[in-house]
Amino acid sequence: xTTEPTIRGSKxxxxxxxxxxTSIIRRRIHxxxxxxxxxxxxxxxxxxxxxxxxxxxxxxxxxxxVRDRIDRVSVDSIQGSGVLxxxxxxxxxxxxxxxxxxxxxxxxVGALLEGRIAILTDGTPFTLIVPCNLFxxxxxxxxxxxxxxxxxxxxxxxxxxxxxxxxxxxFFVAAxxxxxxMIPTNLAxxxxxxxxxxxxxxxxxxIILDVAFEILREATVRVPLVFGPAVSILGVLxxxxxxxQAGLVSPFMVITVSLTAIASLSCPIFSMGIAARMLRFVxxxxxxxxxxxxxxxxxxxxxxxxxxxxxxxxxx
Numbered sequence: 001x002t003t004e005p006t007i008r009g010s011k012x013x014x015x016x017x018x019x020x021x022t023s024i025i026r027r028r029i030h031x032x033x034x035x036x037x038x039x040x041x042x043x044x045x046x047x048x049x050x051x052x053x054x055x056x057x058x059x060x061x062x063x064x065x066v067r068d069r070i071d072r073v074s075v076d077s078i079q080g081s082g083v084l085x086x087x088x089x090x091x092x093x094x095x096x097x098x099x100x101x102x103x104x105x106x107x108x109v110g111a112l113l114e115g116r117i118a119i120l121t122d123g124t125p126f127t128l129i130v131p132c133n134l135f136x137x138x139x140x141x142x143x144x145x146x147x148x149x150x151x152x153x154x155x156x157x158x159x160x161x162x163x164x165x166x167x168x169x170x171f172f173v174a175a176x177x178x179x180x181x182m183i184p185t186n187l188a189x190x191x192x193x194x195x196x197x198x199x200x201x202x203x204x205x206x207i208i209l210d211v212a213f214e215i216l217r218e219a220t221v222r223v224p225l226v227f228g229p230a231v232s233i234l235g236v237l238x239x240x241x242x243x244x245q246a247g248l249v250s251p252f253m254v255i256t257v258s259l260t261a262i263a264s265l266s267c268p269i270f271s272m273g274i275a276a277r278m279l280r281f282v283x284x285x286x287x288x289x290x291x292x293x294x295x296x297x298x299x300x301x302x303x304x305x306x307x308x309x310x311x312x313x314x315x316x
Contacts (some may be wrong), residue, residue: 006104033055033056037072041075047121079124081101081124094309157266166276170254170295198269208249209249278286279302
């Protein structure tokens with residue numbers, strides 16, 4: 001797997017051929033109750049899709065719901081599992097994914113043994129897993145291959161880093177702008193001294209740095225591999241040393257945004273990391289305009305939204 005590396009997990013990943021992928025699952029699960037139901041989606045492309053589950057372990061009503069949603073898909077062609085995901089997910093307007101996508105065989109096998117359903121699409125190595133919950137997006141196979149205390153601590157660490165990626169710049173901007181009394185005196189004096197001469201308020205400064213990091217991240221992903229290190233070095237020099245020396249941003253803001261960017265990279269599932277990156281700008285605006293009150297009300301609305309989400313009838 002190139003997108004979900006592990007330390008002690010299997011090095012085996014799915015490929016683009018549906019028949020090979022189903023045979024890999026059958027090689028891992030020898031139970032005769034393993035079911036592979038093939039379907040065809042697309043009036044022109046006629047893409048083959050396999051619904052895989054273990055009869056008696058997966059709930060019958062969830063299996064039937066998966067069948068019904070796939071059968072209702074009316075499109076010319078399905079070029080990948082991501083297209084199918086958009087047709088069958090519960091909440092298309094939510095930033096949080098309700099369908100887990102993975103190319104790791106061990107993650108799919110583990111989900112099948114838990115009573116979940118895997119949807120394989122011909123032509124793509126990424127498999128969809130339903131139903132799923134929030135904590136599945138913050139777990140990796142290494143959590144199960146390590147001792148339980150280590151796995152539990154690492155999962156809690158990723159949960160903590162998810163909230164860091166979501167809220168750290170918001171709290172910093174709110175504290176610097178509206179709640180200076182919450183900062184220790186010596187630290188507040190140091191921050192004020194470093195912000196002397198900065199032409200932008202803290203909110204604008206944070207948004208500029210966040211956008212710059214997103215540009216750098218996107219450029220690093222899309223650029224040819226031979227140019228990747230050069231782009232990274234130029235980006236670090238520009239966003240770090242040169243921007244601070246030019247008086248455009250303060251060192252404390254660079255540290256805050258850098259920690260946030262590193263924390264967002266710790267999310268093992270790419271789609272969940274994107275959700276955190278999107279919502280970070282919303283919380284930044286709330287914290288920069290309304291202070292901690294806006295951040296708290298925004299976080300409460302986020303919790304209410306998460307509690308209302310369902311994935312194929314299962315609470316998120």
